[in-house]
Amino acid sequence: MSNDTLKTIKSRRAIRSFGDEQIKDSDLETLLEAARYAPSAMNRQSWHFTVIQNKELLKEMNSVGKKDAIHTAPDFMKEKMKSDTFSFWHGAPTVIIVSGADDNRFTCADCALACQNILLAAESLGINTCWINSGLMLFEGPSGQSFKERLSIPAGYTPLYSVAIGYIKGDKPSAPERKTDVVTYFK
Numbered sequence: 567m568s569n570d571t572l573k574t575i576k577s578r579r580a581i582r583s584f585g586d587e588q589i590k591d592s593d594l595e596t597l598l599e600a601a602r603y604a605p606s607a608m609n610r611q612s613w614h615f616t617v618i619q620n621k622e623l624l625k626e627m628n629s630v631g632k633k634d635a636i637h638t639a640p641d642f643m644k645e646k647m648k649s650d651t652f653s654f655w656h657g658a659p660t661v662i663i664v665s666g667a668d669d670n671r672f673t674c675a676d677c678a679l680a681c682q683n684i685l686l687a688a689e690s691l692g693i694n695t696c697w698i699n700s701g702l703m704l705f706e707g708p709s710g711q712s713f714k715e716r717l718s719i720p721a722g723y724t725p726l727y728s729v730a731i732g733y734i735k736g737d738k739p740s741a742p743e744r745k746t747d748v749v750t751y752f753k
């Protein structure tokens with residue numbers, strides 16, 4: 567890899583064990599600015615970001631989410647829903663929820679690009695992340711609407727993705743192997 571951007575893309579990993587240390591507010595703002603500079607279809611910027619750094623709130627979202635998803639979770643996650651120690655956001659001190667406008671058919675693309683900008687900007691700052699979708703089962707369960715209201719997610723927006731953010735506890739995992747037979751060339 568030949569430059570800092572390419573190195574950042576390759577060195578970013580999904581981190582699933584975080585320490586308690588909080589990221590600096592200035593770094594948080596940098597991550598949010600990076601998110602807002604993502605491309606978006608017709609420049610509609612159809613995203614809304616919810617930053618959660620309140621430990622008690624994160625704990626509550628985790629425990630209610632697990633309880634509510636115990637029947638609806640995919641089979642491979644069902645055991646985790648019963649575990650007291652499992653945390654959707656892997657104990658990260660910061661979680662950003664990215665919600666997308668319901669009235670835009672490109673909202674998933676817009677919000678996914680914003681998420682990826684957060685991951686890459688964080689990596690460039692030495693901050694660790696994990697893209698988390700499982701935790702959003704919370705919003706599909708019986709408590710979903712009340713959490714959307716408590717978190718001030720704007721009407722007409724749906725939580726689509728989330729990012730766990732903090733500093734790794736333990737060693738960085740190596741990159742899962744990438745498929746290489748995924749390209750067709752016509753030259």
Ligand SMILES: Cc1cc2nc3c(=O)[nH]c(=O)nc-3n(C[C@H](O)[C@H](O)[C@H](O)COP(=O)(O)O)c2cc1C
Binds near residue numbers: 700742
């Ligand atoms: C849409 C999406 C949803 C994901 N949801 C979760 C999740 O709920 N929990 C988790 O630990 N990792 C989640 N991940 C992280 C992936 O498992 C991870 O990116 C993948 O295994 C490749 O590893 P790498 O990011 O280190 O390259 C998600 C990633 C994406 C893009």
